Amino acid sequence: MADGPGSRTAAVMAAIRGRIAARGLTPGEKLPSIRGLAGAMGVSPSTVVEAYERLAAEGAVRARPGSGFYAAAAAPPLTLAEIGPRLDRAVDPLWVSRQSLDGEPDLSKPGCGWLPAEWMPVAALRRAARSLARAEDAVLTDYGATRGPLPLRRLLARHFAGEGLPVGPEQILLTGSGTQAIDLICRLLVRPGDTVLVDDPCYFNFQALLRAHRATVVGVPYTEAGPDPERFAEAAAAHRPRLYVTNSALHNPTGATLSPAVAHRLLNAAAAHDLLIVEDDIFAAFEPEPSPRLAALDGLDRVIRIGSFSKTLSASIRCGYIAAKADWIEALIDLQVATSFGGVSPVAAELVAGAMGDGQYRKHLETLRRRLARARREGAERLGALGIRPWLMPRGGFYLWCALPEGQNAADIARAALREGVVLAPGDVFSVSHTASHFMRFNVAQMGDARVFPVLQRALAAPAA
Amino acid sequence: MADGPGSRTAAVMAAIRGRIAARGLTPGEKLPSIRGLAGAMGVSPSTVVEAYERLAAEGAVRARPGSGFYAAAAAPPLTLAEIGPRLDRAVDPLWVSRQSLDGEPDLSKPGCGWLPAEWMPVAALRRAARSLARAEDAVLTDYGATRGPLPLRRLLARHFAGEGLPVGPEQILLTGSGTQAIDLICRLLVRPGDTVLVDDPCYFNFQALLRAHRATVVGVPYTEAGPDPERFAEAAAAHRPRLYVTNSALHNPTGATLSPAVAHRLLNAAAAHDLLIVEDDIFAAFEPEPSPRLAALDGLDRVIRIGSFSKTLSASIRCGYIAAKADWIEALIDLQVATSFGGVSPVAAELVAGAMGDGQYRKHLETLRRRLARARREGAERLGALGIRPWLMPRGGFYLWCALPEGQNAADIARAALREGVVLAPGDVFSVSHTASHFMRFNVAQMGDARVFPVLQRALAAPAA
Incomplete structure (x- = not known):
């Protein structure tokens, strides 16, 4: 422009x-x-x-x-430009989030972690909003119970029962988001200086969150079947970590799936070294068939399940959850009251329960899975033509974790692309050890913009900065 | 149907x-x-x-x-009784919150900190929900900008300009609640072991929140015109606190108003001892006439303004805000992304902006102020008949901070009343020094239940536990 x-x-x-x-x-x-x-x-x-x-x-x-x-009277302290990408910022774990969330509306965002609005169940959300307009007064005005409204917790309990994880609604705490769920757990379990294990690569915001808790973050190399179990056990023995934070269902950023054998070995290593596990199930609804779940194998003994509705239902309606042992839930409630007062917004929980209970929602998910399967296939083909190769083809979801052509640096390419209005997610923001500089995470649902492939091509052709 | x-x-x-x-x-x-x-x-x-x-x-x-x-597979295990008041819990700063939020629906709650649903602007909220059902897709589905949607920040900036606090919308960060606003500020500014000053008495959740940050909490005796300025300066000199957290407009629990002279002395003491101030403006809309504001006097140099919409608009729609210096806002955004990912729910901000912009909302506030003035007068009379005397008559709001008759202990009375289904707010939960055992905070809007005065009368007549 x-x-x-x-x-x-x-x-x-x-x-x-x-x-x-x-x-x-x-x-x-x-x-x-x-x-x-x-x-x-x-x-x-x-x-x-x-x-x-x-x-x-x-x-x-x-x-x-x-x-x-x-x-105006006394000008307000100098307004920095109302947001806009800050090109000089270091490519750190917060960089992709801030670029993606606050970029100009006309940016193209193959680096972001969500679906375009038109892929979301908008009709079901509109019906839920109309039904909210007719809800009981208290739903619209009151703080509500500290665990969050019972109907949504019951709904979650039934879903968990379906995956072989029997848990009553009193063991479920609704939170302001999936990230807030992990944040509350860290407040309960992590002290400054404690070590926390993550996958390498892992969702970049796990690192930002754990740094906010002043934890020491240690990465375990991730394989096509989950974290390398040998290296996991070694890290558990060497660093005595308090916690391991991971994704189930479809791993972010790789799209890989935990195998039953790796899941079993992880739980044994966790038991041997008295390590707790946070299992983030945020991508569950994208799976064609359910994969192993640590929480179900373990029965919520040393695993805490968290999740949210941001990826398939709405990121605007902020709502996450924690399922954990009863006494941990009690302690987490105290912490949530102290730090947020009420827990989840009852209005948010009503909208989520309304949209999930909508007869069209399941069909929406089926359509979405098919559409994403096609987008992954087509995205992989078009990236392949540029010499960019997926590390594996995920069973579901919208991520492709790709190796760049020999000699290319992902951070350089991301900076060059940003100058042309395209936000990318360079590999090292996901890697605690910074060993993924030749990888890039692509969101196949966000690659329809005509600029994406030409900009990528130009960035790949440019001499290194 | x-x-x-x-x-x-x-x-x-x-x-x-x-x-x-x-x-x-x-x-x-x-x-x-x-x-x-x-x-x-x-x-x-x-x-x-x-x-x-x-x-x-x-x-x-x-x-x-x-x-x-x-x-589907096996139903979840039978739900234990869905919470219910826990009579054996210590009367600590979380006690009133948990009793009020999670008590059985038929409890009477003169101890709680909010208005009954029927006193809230329900019609405006319903209109806002209907209008949400017609919003742009992205409002319903996307994370939105990290500061929160611009329309609500503009609306707040206009309100601030009206009180002589010129601040651009880029200096306003929307948060998940007023409590979360203070929590974020503590993450930025408070380290474990730091000292934080509060009023004695003060809103009990300030203490719970500051304990979650492992701060040392020091109280400053509160007078009818604000914190005692001599004692404030002494505490600032003796304890080298990082922060002072207080309510403006109408103080919780006393309902008192800061005088201009005290405000000026506080700011000078804060400057002399390099102390930052968090001013929680949550009760502003209840004031008949605006009172001094630390943020306006100071120009957001060492004062951070926070607030929310929970008391006059909706506690269910979770939304708070922070107005602060530009560089602090940048750092707070990073922390909010790390710990909550998106900031405020765009849906929540849309509902708040919709209801505040509703033509009926200003009239609702006027009616509410008149209704509360009557309720304070009548509540004071009926309490007076039991020998319970307000410490002062507030200019607005729903609290009366009352001295009990000679020899009565507020915690004993609160426990006795809870056994009869009435939740009270005993003085010591507000007092860091535990010197308010003969005080009780009453919410005059929550005293319509026929049980309240008979239960109080019986509890006062019972021999001490």
Whole structure:
């Protein structure tokens, strides 16, 4: 948009901001007339109006109805540009999150961790919102029970029963998100300096979260069947970790599936070294057939199950859960009350239960699985044509963990792509040991934008930075 | 819809659930054929399909593509009694929260910290939910920007400008609740062992939250005009605290208002001892006239403003905010992404902005203030008849902080009242120094239940435990 209407508006805004900053416009002073400034800057009057409106929304100027626009009283402390990608930021575990969440709306995001809005069950969500409008008063106004509303916990308990994990709704605690679920568990179980095992590679935010708890993070190499069991047992013996945090169902970023034999060996190693396990089941609904679950094998003795509804239902309705031993749930409730007061939003739980209970939701998931299978196949083909090869073909989900052509560096490519409006997820943000610089995670549902493959091609062809 | 299609679907669902419960359908057994059951129940086949789909969505039955529907695996273990008050728990800062949030629905709760559902702007919330059902897809499905949706931040920025606190929307971070706002600030600024000042008495959950951060909590005696400024300066000099956490507008639990002179002295003491201040503005909308605000006097230099919408709009829609210096906001965003991933729920922010922007909301607040003024007057009279005297008459809000008659112990009375189904808030849960055992906080909006005054009278008359 080098010369589009957006950049003209931005230029007018910058001009006015500059005058205010340089005291060429003092607080309370009237801004230049719209026609006058339009003429002076060679833009249309409507561009000036748009710029003034946006400055008013920012608080830099004030609109007085019927009178015009004035420089605001004492300018607020200098507004950094309202978000926008920050190109100079280090490519760390938070980098992909911040770029993906806060990038301009017209960015293309094959590096992000969610589906496009049009792939989500929007009709079911709209029905759930209409039904919320008719809910009992208390659902709309009250904090609700500390565990979260019973209907959604019952629904989860039935799902768990279906996977051979018998757990009553009183052993389920709803939380503000899946990440918050792990955060609460860390508050309960992890002290600064404790060691926590993760997969290498693993979901990058596990690292950011564990750093916020000042834990020492140790990676275990991940294989096509789960973490390498020998190396897992060695790490457990050597580092005496308190916790191991992993994904079940479909591993992030690799899309791999835990095998029964590895699952069994992990649990034995965990028992031998008195290690607790957090199993994040967030990708469960993408599986064509259920794979082994640590929580079901272990019966919630030393495994804590967490999850959320962000990937298949809605990321906007923030809701996660924890299933754990009864006495841990009691302690987690105290911590959740202390740090969030109420737990999950009852409104959020009502919307989730409504959408999940919607007759169309199961069909939506079936359609989604088929659509993703096709997208994975097509994505792998198109990436293959650029010499980018999936490490394995996942059974489900939207991730392809890919090796780049010989000699390519993923962080360099991600930086180059970002300059052209494409957010990628370079391998090292997933790797505690920083040994994945030649890998990249692609979200096949976010690769429809026409820029993605040409930008990738150019970035691969560019000389290394 | 007594006889509509919805009730026919529900009847089929109930019939199948009943058979599963009575073991007439065992796990794995095929459900009756769609045509057969439709004929037997006198409904259309499509009604049976809809019922089976919904049961599948609930997890009670499983669909096998191309084969039909089957009863699901074993039901979850029988739910232990869904919580209920735990009479044996120590009367600590979490006690009132847990009793109030998780008590049986027929408990009377003059000890709780919120308004009854029927005092809340339910009609505006229903309109906001209907409007949510028509929102853009992305509002319903996506994580949204890390600061939270811009419309609500703009709305808050305008409110702040109105109180003389110029702050742009980029300096506002939406959070999952007011408590989460303070929690994030503590993550940024408080290290285990740091000292934090609070008012004595103060909102009990400040203590629980600060303990979760392993802070040393020091109380400053609270006067009718705010914290005692001499004692505040002494505590700041003696303990070198990192932070002071307080309520503005109407203090919890006393209902007192900070005077301009005390506000000025606090800020000078904070500057002299390099102390930061968290100002929780949660009761602002209850004020008849605005009182001094530390954030406005200080210009967000060493004051951080937080608040939420729980008291006057909805506690169910979890949403809070932080307004602070730009560089702190950046650091808080990183922490919020690491520990919650997305920030506030965009759905929640949409509902809050919708209800606040509703034409009826301002009128609702006016009505509420008048109704509360009457309730405070009447509550004070009826309590006075029992010898229970308000420490002061607040200018607004729903709290009366009351001295009990000579020789009475508030914790004993709270335990006795709980046995009769009345949750009270005994003074010492608010007092770091445990010097408020003869005080009780009453919520005048929650005293309409016929049990309250007889139970109080009996508890006062009982011999000490």
